[in-house]
Amino acid sequence: MKHTLRQVARSGKFMAGFIIFVAILLIVIIYPLLVPDPPLQIIAQGTFFPPGIYVNTYDSINAPTTYTLHLDDAAAKRVASKLSQENRTEMKNWLVAAGLPADEIDTADTEQLLNQWGSHYDPRLQIPGMTLAKSRAYQRLNASIQGLLSTEGAIIASRAADTGALQAGREVKQTDYVNIREVANVRFLPLGTDNFGRDVLTELVRATGVSLQIGLVAGIIATLIGLTLGLAAGYIGGLLDDFTMFITNLFTVIPTFVLLILISFSIGQDKRGAFTIATVIGLTAWPWTARSVRAQVISLRNRDHVNLSKLSGHSIPHIILNDILPYVASYVVMAFILQISSGILQEAGLAILGLGPRTTEVPTLGLMMNWAMIYQAHILEKWWAYLPVLMTIALITFSMNLMNTGLDQVFNPALRD
Amino acid sequence: MDAPRKSKPCLSGVGLTKVFGLGRRTTVAVDHVDFEFREGEVISIVGESGSGKTTLAKMLLGLINPTEGEVYFQGQKRDISSHRKRQEYWKNIQAIFQDPFSAYNIFNKIDTVLLDCIHMRGGRGLPRAKKIELMTEACGFVNLKFEEMTNKYPFELSGGQMQRLMIARIFLLKPKILLADEPTSMIDACSRATILDYLMKLRDEVGMTLIFITHDIGLAYYVSDTVYIMEHGRFVESGTADRVILHPQEPYTKRLISDVPKIYEEWDLSTV
Numbered sequence: 001m002k003h004t005l006r007q008v009a010r011s012g013k014f015m016a017g018f019i020i021f022v023a024i025l026l027i028v029i030i031y032p033l034l035v036p037d038p039p040l041q042i043i044a045q046g047t048f049f050p051p052g053i054y055v056n057t058y059d060s061i062n063a064p065t066t067y068t069l070h071l072d073d074a075a076a077k078r079v080a081s082k083l084s085q086e087n088r089t090e091m092k093n094w095l096v097a098a099g100l101p102a103d104e105i106d107t108a109d110t111e112q113l114l115n116q117w118g119s120h121y122d123p124r125l126q127i128p129g130m131t132l133a134k135s136r137a138y139q140r141l142n143a144s145i146q147g148l149l150s151t152e153g154a155i156i157a158s159r160a161a162d163t164g165a166l167q168a169g170r171e172v173k174q175t176d177y178v179n180i181r182e183v184a185n186v187r188f189l190p191l192g193t194d195n196f197g198r199d200v201l202t203e204l205v206r207a208t209g210v211s212l213q214i215g216l217v218a219g220i221i222a223t224l225i226g227l228t229l230g231l232a233a234g235y236i237g238g239l240l241d242d243f244t245m246f247i248t249n250l251f252t253v254i255p256t257f258v259l260l261i262l263i264s265f266s267i268g269q270d271k272r273g274a275f276t277i278a279t280v281i282g283l284t285a286w287p288w289t290a291r292s293v294r295a296q297v298i299s300l301r302n303r304d305h306v307n308l309s310k311l312s313g314h315s316i317p318h319i320i321l322n323d324i325l326p327y328v329a330s331y332v333v334m335a336f337i338l339q340i341s342s343g344i345l346q347e348a349g350l351a352i353l354g355l356g357p358r359t360t361e362v363p364t365l366g367l368m369m370n371w372a373m374i375y376q377a378h379i380l381e382k383w384w385a386y387l388p389v390l391m392t393i394a395l396i397t398f399s400m401n402l403m404n405t406g407l408d409q410v411f412n413p414a415l416r417d
Numbered sequence: 418m419d420a421p422r423k424s425k426p427c428l429s430g431v432g433l434t435k436v437f438g439l440g441r442r443t444t445v446a447v448d449h450v451d452f453e454f455r456e457g458e459v460i461s462i463v464g465e466s467g468s469g470k471t472t473l474a475k476m477l478l479g480l481i482n483p484t485e486g487e488v489y490f491q492g493q494k495r496d497i498s499s500h501r502k503r504q505e506y507w508k509n510i511q512a513i514f515q516d517p518f519s520a521y522n523i524f525n526k527i528d529t530v531l532l533d534c535i536h537m538r539g540g541r542g543l544p545r546a547k548k549i550e551l552m553t554e555a556c557g558f559v560n561l562k563f564e565e566m567t568n569k570y571p572f573e574l575s576g577g578q579m580q581r582l583m584i585a586r587i588f589l590l591k592p593k594i595l596l597a598d599e600p601t602s603m604i605d606a607c608s609r610a611t612i613l614d615y616l617m618k619l620r621d622e623v624g625m626t627l628i629f630i631t632h633d634i635g636l637a638y639y640v641s642d643t644v645y646i647m648e649h650g651r652f653v654e655s656g657t658a659d660r661v662i663l664h665p666q667e668p669y670t671k672r673l674i675s676d677v678p679k680i681y682e683e684w685d686l687s688t689v
Contacts, residue, residue, distance in 0.1 A: 308520050310507070314498065
């Protein structure tokens with residue numbers, strides 16, 4: 001056992017695939033910790049911004065952050081309704097962290113809260129224990145508050161030091177420059193935005209995670225069903241074998257993808273969550289595993305060690321679990337890896353046809369392809385909307401196939417080069 | 418003719434037949450074989466490869482079902498229709514296989530192999546120390562050290578040691594009948610005599626019927642009381658070892674005997 005593991009670790013192909021796969025997995029896990037934005041948040045108006053560094057136009061004026069608010073009642077209510085409770089809590093959290101006593105802050109009083117925010121918030125203030133990503137999030141919150149105030153007719157002006165009267169705001173000229181470090185709300189969009197104005201990279205990372213989960217669930221379901229049926233049909237044989245093989249052959253003859261399309265269609269758009277799709281894929285993918293496991297078991301069941309186990313008085317489940325399963329285990333692991341990668345591909349295929357998971361919850365790799373296709377990214381030459389997705393799908397499948405080939409070479413010494 | 422045999426019949430077959438395949442392409446491996454093995458005898462079934470010896474052995478063990486014919490165990494029709502009945506039957510008949518390298522589950526340790534035998538004899542509830550004592554005794558019988566065997570896997574042993582472990586297994590099980598399917602053909606010549614010695618010692622100790630399946634007619638003559646010669650799925654000649662080997666009637670038997678390699682060019686059978 002230990003010897004086999006060492007051989008697996010020494011197989012170049014397996015390790016290459018494994019490293020690629022682990023790298024993808026690490027990105028999927030670590031990236032959301034650094035960028036806590038929700039993946040489906042719309043960050044910019046307009047479709048398909050090309051990759052690059054984006055500076056908020058409003059921020060670039062960089063008005064001194066001193067506000068005097070004179071809101072008439074109707075305008076105050078409008079602002080109050082636009083400022084969400086979450087944002088209020090976030091503002092309070094920052095103010096408390098910046099040293100304001102918590103009992104002076106009332107999140108229900110919009111005007112007072114905005115005044116306190118305006119007079120205390122400083123993007124350059126270092127608060128101990130706050131991550132860079134979190135302080136960026138506060139900078140964006142500040143920007144959106146400013147945007148809220150400006151569109152709702154708030155007056156942004158500087159206050160005269162002696163009289164307290166409002167003066168006209170700063171004039172922005174053609175020759176004015178702002179250092180990018182002094183602008184609070186800078187977004188680096190390495191892959192631009194998609195058709196809805198969402199950050200493609202953040203979306204892609206989340207979509208990769210969801211697609212891997214779908215592949216894993218589909219793979220587990222398909223492997224479990226296939227393994228159980230293959231073991232039972234192969235070892236027990238007789239009528240059970242005939243019946244199982246009849247059903248397996250039925251499934252093999254009907255093209256799986258057509259079956260998938262029909263099932264997904266009949267489930268209906270509303271009920272199609274990511275894991276419903278994964279289950280459906282798993283339920284249609286098992287015949288292949290069942291057939292090959294059965295073939296292996298049939299060649300195993302007449303071996304002497306199985307006969308010896310029978311003569312030792314073991315029950316059929318004991319023999320299947322102890323004398324058959326360990327011998328096919330390596331093969332099942334390889335089949336499982338292939339089932340995961342084919343599950344991811346199947347999901348992408350379904351979603352690109354518009355039969356994937358419903359679009360309100362999570363992105364998947366297939367959904368991103370679907371959106372790019374519907375909004376004609378390929379015709380408009382917006383490559384960043386679909387090429388990274390394609391590359392990710394290819395990379396995942398490639399790494400899994402590499403692992404599979406590596407394992408195959410370890411377990412079948414005849415294939416070694 | 419044969420001298421009248423005293424002991425009771427313990428395993429006999431009537432019209433035992435096994436046909437492999439379906440439709441036109443069928444192979445008759447065992448063809449209407451009749452026999453009567455008696456308690457306490459050492460029986461040899463001799464034949465070249467492909468003559469149906471192993472198929473017959475598997476039918477006797479109940480591992481495959483005969484196409485036709487019946488097996489009688491201790492005078493009664495053998496009933497192995499349910500798993501429980503089969504387990505009961507296997508308490509009485511055990512086997513040693515030809516290839517020790519493929520006869521063990523490579524994922525099980527040697528302890529497991531021996532413990533299974535103790536459990537089969539109803540020793541599941543015994544205290545751990547008693548089990549170890551039994552295993553040590555069994556290993557000691559075939560000159561293996563249990564302390565060295567424990568926590569080892571069967572494939573870490575040599576072929577001869579594995580076959581000796583197989584005999585230790587039988588020692589623990591103490592069946593009424595032991596079917597040894599070419600137990601020495603995969604073993605080198607030096608270990609061969611040792612294995613045979615242990616088998617004969619075990620037979621004396623347990624008092625069981627020993628069915629020896631071999632292609633080596635010299636070996637059959639050396640160990641057995643009764644010899645059956647098998648050709649193309651049929652018994653062509655049977656009788657006491659002396660009668661069959663020294664005074665063969667059938668041409669096939671004569672050919673088998675003449676094929677035995679001789680150390681000396683002239684080997685006078687009458688002097689053996």
